Amino acid sequence: MIQRQFVRIGNRHVHYRYAGGGPVLILLHQSPQNSRMWLSMIERFATRYTVIAPDTPGFGYSDPLPGEQDIDGFARATLAFADALGIGKFALFGMHTGGLIGMHLGWIAPERLSALVIDGYALFNDAERARYTDKYLPPFVPSWDGGHLRWLWSRMREQLYFFPWCDPSAECAIVLPPYTPAGTHDAAMDILDVGDNYRIGYGAAFAYTQRQRVAELRCPAWLVYRITDVLLPHHERLPALPDNVACVIEHEDVDGLHRRMDAILAQTTDVLGACTATLAARQVEGWQRRILATAVGEIAVWLCPGEGGAVLQVHAPGQHPLQPDQVAADARTTVLVELPGHGASSEVSALPDAATMQAALQAICTQLLAGKPLEIHAHEGACSYVPALVAALGTQVSGVVLHRPWLLDAAECQTFLQQLPDPQVHRAGGHMAEAWQWERERHLLWPWLAPSMEARRRVAGPPTAQVHANVVELLRLGRQLHALFADVAVPGLAEAVAALPVPVRLVYTEQDDYRQRMAALAQRLAG
Numbered sequence: 001m002i003q004r005q006f007v008r009i010g011n012r013h014v015h016y017r018y019a020g021g022g023p024v025l026i027l028l029h030q031s032p033q034n035s036r037m038w039l040s041m042i043e044r045f046a047t048r049y050t051v052i053a054p055d056t057p058g059f060g061y062s063d064p065l066p067g068e069q070d071i072d073g074f075a076r077a078t079l080a081f082a083d084a085l086g087i088g089k090f091a092l093f094g095m096h097t098g099g100l101i102g103m104h105l106g107w108i109a110p111e112r113l114s115a116l117v118i119d120g121y122a123l124f125n126d127a128e129r130a131r132y133t134d135k136y137l138p139p140f141v142p143s144w145d146g147g148h149l150r151w152l153w154s155r156m157r158e159q160l161y162f163f164p165w166c167d168p169s170a171e172c173a174i175v176l177p178p179y180t181p182a183g184t185h186d187a188a189m190d191i192l193d194v195g196d197n198y199r200i201g202y203g204a205a206f207a208y209t210q211r212q213r214v215a216e217l218r219c220p221a222w223l224v225y226r227i228t229d230v231l232l233p234h235h236e237r238l239p240a241l242p243d244n245v246a247c248v249i250e251h252e253d254v255d256g257l258h259r260r261m262d263a264i265l266a267q268t269t270d271v272l273g274a275c276t277a278t279l280a281a282r283q284v285e286g287w288q289r290r291i292l293a294t295a296v297g298e299i300a301v302w303l304c305p306g307e308g309g310a311v312l313q314v315h316a317p318g319q320h321p322l323q324p325d326q327v328a329a330d331a332r333t334t335v336l337v338e339l340p341g342h343g344a345s346s347e348v349s350a351l352p353d354a355a356t357m358q359a360a361l362q363a364i365c366t367q368l369l370a371g372k373p374l375e376i377h378a379h380e381g382a383c384s385y386v387p388a389l390v391a392a393l394g395t396q397v398s399g400v401v402l403h404r405p406w407l408l409d410a411a412e413c414q415t416f417l418q419q420l421p422d423p424q425v426h427r428a429g430g431h432m433a434e435a436w437q438w439e440r441e442r443h444l445l446w447p448w449l450a451p452s453m454e455a456r457r458r459v460a461g462p463p464t465a466q467v468h469a470n471v472v473e474l475l476r477l478g479r480q481l482h483a484l485f486a487d488v489a490v491p492g493l494a495e496a497v498a499a500l501p502v503p504v505r506l507v508y509t510e511q512d513d514y515r516q517r518m519a520a521l522a523q524r525l526a527g
Contacts, residue, residue, distance in 0.1 A: 001019060002017050002018070002019045002039065002042050002043065002046075003017070003018055003019065003279075003291075003293070003298070004016070004017050004018075004291045004298055004344075004347075005018070005279065005280065005281055005290075005291050006061070006281070006288070006289040006290060006291060006300075007081070007084050007085060007282065008282075008284055008288050008289070009077075009080050009081065009084050012057070012062075012063040012064075012065070012066075013061075013062065013063050013288070013289045014054055014055065014057075014062045014063070014077075014081055014084075015035070015054070015055045015060055015061035015062045015289075015344065016035065016052055016053060016054040016055065016081070017035045017036075017038070017039075017042060017052070017053045018042075018050065018051065018052045018053070018279045019042050019043070019046035019050075019051055020042075020045065020046025020047065020048070020049055020050050020051050021046075021049075021050055021274060021275065022048050022049045022050055022270075022273075022274055022275065023049055023050065023090070023091065023114070023265075023269045023270060023271075023272035023273065023274070023275065024049065024050045024052060024087050024089075024090035024091065024272070024275050024277065025045055025049040025050070025051050025052070025090065025091045025092075025093065025265065025269070026051075026052050026053070026054070026078070026082070026087075026090050026091070026092050026093070027041060027042070027051065027052070027053040027093050027094070027098075028053075028054075028056060028078065028092065028093070028094035028095070028097075028098030028099070028101050028102055029053070029055075029056065029059070029095065029097075029098050030095045030096035030097050030098055031059070031096065031097040031198070031200075031201030031202045031205060032059065032190050032191055032194065032198040032201060032202065033059070033190050034055045034056075034059045034060025034061075034062075034190065034193065035053035035054060035055050035060055036060065036347075038051075038053045041258070044258060045261075045265075048265075048270075049091075049265065049269070050274075050275035050277070050279075052085070052087075052279070054078070054081055056074060056077075056078075056097075056098070056101065056201060057069065057073075057074060057077050057200070058194060058197040058200040058201065059193075059194055059197070059200075059201060060193060060194070061193075061289075061300075061343075061344045064197055064200060065077060069200050069203075069204055070204045070207060070208070071100050071101060071104050071204050071205065071207075071208040071210075072104060072108075073204075074101045074104075074201075074204060075101050075102075075104040075105040075108060076105075076108070078101060078102075078105055079105060079108075079109055079112065082112070085277040085278060085279060086276065086277040086278050087275070087277045088112070089111075089112055089113070089114050089272055090112065090113065090114065090269075090272075091113065091114050091115040091116075091117070091265055091268065091269040092105065092106070092113055092115070092116050092117070093117045093118075093119070093261065094116075094117075094118055094119070095118075095119040095120060096119070096120050096122060096205070096231065097201045097202070097204070097205045099118035099119060099120060099121050099122070100121075100122060100204075100205050100208055100211070102116050102118055103116070103118060103121065103211075103213070103214055103217070103221075104208075104210065104213075106217050106218075106219045106221060107210075107213050107216060107217060110217065110218040110219040111219075113219040113220075114219075114220070114268045114269040114271075114272055115219070115220050115221070115222075115264055115265060115267075115268035115269055116217070116219055116220065116221040116222070117221075117222045117224065117261055117264060118221070118222070118223050118224065119224050119226065119229070119257060120224075120225060120226070120229045120231040120232075120234075121211075121214065121223045121225075121231070121234065121235075121238075122205065122211070122231050122234055123211050123234045123237040123238065124206060124211075124234075125237075129206045129207065131164070131167070132164055132202075132206045133203065133206050133207065135164070135166040135167075136164050136165070136166050136202065136206070137198075137199040137202050137203055137206075139196055139199070140152070140191065140195055140196045140198060140199070141196065142195075142464050142465060142467070142468035143464065144440075144461070144464045144467075145436075146432070146433055146436030146437065146440075146471075148468075149188075149429065149432040149433060149436060149471075150429060150432075150433065152188050152191055152192070152429075152432075153184065153188055153428070153429030153432060154429075156179070156184050156187040156188050156191070157178070157179060157184055160174075160176050160177075160178050160179055161173065161174065161178075162174060163230045174230055176228075181425045181426065181427040182425055184429070185425045185429075185431075185475075188429075188432070189472075189475065189476070192472045192475065193472070195468075212239050214238070214239070214241070214245065215238075215239040215240060215241055215242065215245070216242075217242070217244065217245050218244065219244070220244050220264075220268050221244065221245045221246070222245075222246050222247075222248060222260075222264055223235070223238070223241075223245065223246065223247045223248065224248050224250050224257055224260065225247070225248070225249050225250065226250045226253050226254070226256075226257060227249065227250065227251050227253065228253055232249075235247055235249065248260065283305070285305070286304060287302055287303070287304045287324045288302070288303050288304070289301070289302055289303075289344070290302075290303050291344070292363065292364060292367055292368070294359060294360050294363035294364075295359050295363065296340060296348060296350040296356045296359045296360055296363075297340065297345075297347070297348030297349060297350055297360075298345070298347065298348065299337065299338065299340065299345045299348070299360045299363070299364065300338040300343055300344030300345045301335050301336060301337050301338065301364060301368070302322075302323070302324055302334075302335070302336040302338075303333075303334070303335050303368060304324070304333065304334045304335075305333050306330065306331050306332045306333040306334060307331055307332065307333075308331065308332050308372070308373070309332045309333070309372050309373040309374065309375065309398060310332050310333040310334070310335070310368075310369040310372040310373070310374050310375070311330055311332050311333070311334045311335070311374075311375050311377060312335050312337065312361070312364070312365065312369065312374060312375070312376050312377065313327055313334065313335065313336045313337065313377045313379075314337055314339070314361065314376070314377065314378045314379065314382040314385065315336070315337070315338075315339065315342070315379050315382060316379040316380035316381050316382055317339060317342075317352070317357075317380075317381045317382055317484050317485070317488050318381065318470065318473060318474055318477065318481070318484060318485065318488075319342075319379075319380070319469075319470045319473055320342075320343070320466075320469035320470055320472070320473055321336065321337070321338040321339070321342055321343040321473075322336045322379070323336070324336065327377075332372075332375075333368070333369065333372060335364060335368055335369065337360070337361065337364055339352070339357060339360065339382070340352045340356050340357065340360050341476065341477050341480055341484060342473050342476065342477075343473070345360075346473075346476045346477075348360075351480060351483050352477065352480050352483060352484040353483050353484070353486070353487045354384070354385065354388070354487035357385050357487075358385065358388055358389060358392065361385065361389055362389070362392055362393070365393060365396070369396075371396075372396070373396065373398040374393065374396050374397050374398060375397075375398055375399045375400070375401065376389065376390070376397060376399075376400050376401070377400075377401045377403065378400070378401075378402055378403065378405075379403040379404065380403065380404050380405070380406060381406055381485070381488035381489065382488075383402045383403075383405035383406065383493060383497070384406070384487065384488050384489075384490050384493055386400055386402065386497070386500070387493075387496040387497070387499075387500065390500055390501070390502060397502050398502065398503075399502050399503045399504070399505070400497075400500060400502055400503070400504045400505070401504075401505045401506075401507060402497065402504065402505070402506050402507070403507045403508070404507070404508045404512045404518070405493060405497070405506065405508075405518065405521075406448075406488070406489065406493065407493055407494045407514070407517040407518060407521060408448055408489060408490075408491055408493070409491050410491040412448035412449065412489075412491075413448065413489040413490060413491050415448050415449060415450060416447055416448035416485070416489045417482065417485060417486060417489055419438075419447065419450075420438070420481060420482060420485060421434040421435045421437075421438040421439075421474065421481070422434055423435075423474075423477070423478045423479050423480075423481045423482070424479070425478070431475075432471075432475060435471050435474045435475055436467065436471050438474075439467050439470050439471050439474060440461070440462060440467050443457070443459065443461070443462040443467075444456065444457055444459065444461065444462075445457060446514060448489065457511070459511055494517065494520075494521050494524075497521065497525075498521065498524055498525065504525050505525075506518055506521060506522045506525070
């Protein structure tokens with residue numbers, strides 16, 4: 001079974017996947033993807049090896065490196081990652097940008113590699129690097145009208161027709177199977193996961209000028225060029241290679257590459273013996289990201305150990321999870337959950353209904369907060385989860401804080417659900433535009449009323465960055481969106497809150513208070 005975890009290196013968190021046993025094989029992905037691209041490869045090689053696939057800095061769920069970022073920095077970050085896990089010598093496989101990182105790592109620390117296999121070693125010339133840097137990597141900045149999503153969809157489709165995608169000339173035309181709408185959506189989500197950081201890995205690869213050092217490698221290395229790879233012509237640009245570095249043209253594509261790796265690893269890596277690294281979560285001081293195994297899947301949290309009691313922060317469903325800088329400092333142990341279907345918990349396959357949420361929240365309390373008096377903070381729609389959670393945890397709950405709870409009647413709940421954006425992936429990307437429009441307008445209109453003058457809120461437009469972050473979560477949820485909100489927009493919450501057997505406090509502003517229902521509930525609780 002493939003597992004996921006975070007390791008903190010300095011102030012930076014690195015997300016990785018791992019499975020299997022035996023000698024270590026590390027996989028480095030191409031830009032702008034992440035370790036998710038290696039799921040089938042991890043499964044295949046985990047029968048004989050401990051396979052570890054990190055998200056490289058700034059991609060997937062891994063934090064970017066500070067300051068200037070280049071291939072040397074990425075290679076040294078990979079070594080620091082191996083050191084943090086307690087890995088000595090290992091085999092390394094990298095594709096495209098991951099291959100450049102692997103080559104540089106092999107050049108600066110050949111003693112650490114039992115074998116280096118590169119799928120598509122890039123040797124761009126000066127003219128190509130200049131062209132790609134100028135046009136290939138435009139800034140990805142959200143615009144108030146969501147136009148950046150339309151650009152993103154078109155760009156991900158275009159890269160299947162031209163390489164580079166920004167040059168639609170006949171000489172740049174390529175022949176690849178076009179993406180399906182689902183494939184285009186998944187490729188776009190890789191960019192949406194990281195935003196403007198997508199330029200980091202690409203930019204480092206294009207700017208790298210030490211490619212000829214492949215001829216100076218002292219570790220066993222194989223440069224494999226698959227016949228379907230757009231980088232296949234680059235094998236003709238290779239310098240003269242030493243005996244320990246082989247260049248191979250692979251005519252059987254991915255299956256042939258994997259079979260070739262079987263022979264390479266058996267020859268070079270099997271002798272290393274079993275992995276002794278610590279791959280599970282580690283306890284450290286201060287804020288740390290963790291992945292917890294629960295009955296409904298792996299759940300991501302932020303954890304800050306403290307003294308005495310505990311605080312559980314549950315973010316609003318359908319919105320970007322809370323980050324440490326968004327909560328008040330507290331001496332108690334604090335956990336910020338990323339609800340199933342959101343953030344780094346988005347890979348949970350269970351339906352994000354109330355039962356799944358309750359199972360995840362209770363598992364977090366059992367694994368991290370057992371025996372500690374617990375104060376629950378819930379935000380907006382997540383307030384609907386609180387009555388059942390308090391009933392399940394019993395006397396452990398010392399109090400509840402509800403931030404802008406949705407206090408709706410049955411008709412309002414029905415209207416809200418009827419007006420949710422259609423999550424069906426559209427072949428031209430229209431579902432992204434619809435999600436954007438809905439998310440922006442829910443701040444300008446009460447989303448549980450039909451559009452009308454009565455529904456209009458006299459408030460400032462929401463920050464574009466906030467809309468964008470929330471739209472990413474809506475797009476992650478996809479078809480599960482309706483199941484999520486069906487258990488969030490529920491009537492009768494005020495009565496359920498008033499009946500709670502613990503102290504309850506409401507946090508809201510006058511602008512947030514729909515028809516003064518929060519003020520009425522606060523008065524009822526005070527009485």
